[in-house]
Amino acid sequence: MPKFCANLKWLFTELPFLDRFDAAARAGFQAVEYASPYEFSAAEIRGRLRACGLRQVLFNTPAGGGSGMACVPARRDEFRDGVRKALDYAADLDCGLVHLMAGIVPSDLSRDTAAAAYAANVAWAADQAEPAGVRLVLEPINQRDVPGFFLRTQEEGAAVVEAIGRERIGLQFDIYHCQVAQGDVTRRLEALMPAIAHMQVADVPGRNEPGTGEIAWDYVFRRIDELGYAGWVGCEYRPATETSAGLGWLKRFSA
Numbered sequence: 001m002p003k004f005c006a007n008l009k010w011l012f013t014e015l016p017f018l019d020r021f022d023a024a025a026r027a028g029f030q031a032v033e034y035a036s037p038y039e040f041s042a043a044e045i046r047g048r049l050r051a052c053g054l055r056q057v058l059f060n061t062p063a064g065g066g067s068g069m070a071c072v073p074a075r076r077d078e079f080r081d082g083v084r085k086a087l088d089y090a091a092d093l094d095c096g097l098v099h100l101m102a103g104i105v106p107s108d109l110s111r112d113t114a115a116a117a118y119a120a121n122v123a124w125a126a127d128q129a130e131p132a133g134v135r136l137v138l139e140p141i142n143q144r145d146v147p148g149f150f151l152r153t154q155e156e157g158a159a160v161v162e163a164i165g166r167e168r169i170g171l172q173f174d175i176y177h178c179q180v181a182q183g184d185v186t187r188r189l190e191a192l193m194p195a196i197a198h199m200q201v202a203d204v205p206g207r208n209e210p211g212t213g214e215i216a217w218d219y220v221f222r223r224i225d226e227l228g229y230a231g232w233v234g235c236e237y238r239p240a241t242e243t244s245a246g247l248g249w250l251k252r253f254s255a
């Protein structure tokens with residue numbers, strides 16, 4: 001079964017952020033991910049990781065007050081500063097994956113212009129990340145949750161990965177977003193597996209624990225194993241009640 005890591009933006013929110021590390025370790029997780037470390041110093045977070053014996057798997061580039069800005073030409077300098085900041089944190093936290101957030105296409109910008117800015121920004125960021133030993137990941141997000149988000153489908157994300165090179169950049173395949181936006185999850189996993197560097201899960205439609213909605217997780221997790229996926233799967237869901245009370249599914253599916 002896949003290796004699951006706790007997303008501390010979504011799980012253990014009953015506690016202040018820094019206390020969620022200990023809660024995750026106590027619940028049996030060996031690794032964590034979350035969107036933003038930037039409200040705390042890297043040293044503070046590193047201390048929590050070490051004290052709890054946890055590994056940092058992934059975090060995002062600064063969201064810039066929204067969902068990122070990689071597709072927005074007017075925010076190029078801010079984007080670049082954000083990438084530099086993220087790479088500094090990644091070095092301090094010994095984190096090998098950073099999610100480069102694409103952003104929302106401004107209403108007065110054509111999609112072609114946004115696409116050109118995105119391609120240039122991702123290529124620049126990959127050049128920065130490579131010597132730092134960090135692999136960037138790109139995540140398509142469904143339009144119902146984030147209307148106007150630039151990267152809409154798994155195939156759009158995979159095409160950028162192939163253009164830049166799989167060794168430098170990978171696809172962040174969030175099964176929740178795939179099911180909402182496109183469906184046909186396992187066929188897409190089969191087709192895109194070589195490009196996938198990270199996965200995330202939540203059930204549909206409620207974005208709660210696996211097993212609370214329409215996805216057949218026994219089948220999906222079995223196929224992920226059969227396809228030889230060796231990366232982490234982030235638990236990026238909203239607990240239906242309280243985090244610990246909802247972790248039963250994990251015992252069923254964990255290696």
Ligand SMILES: O=C(O)C(=O)[C@H](O)CO
Pocket residue numbers: 034035060099139141174177200236
């Ligand atoms: O929205 C999502 O699914 C994500 O994974 C983004 O990175 C937000 O944290």
Ligand SMILES: [Mg+2]
Pocket residue numbers: 139174200236
């Ligand atoms: Mg996600």
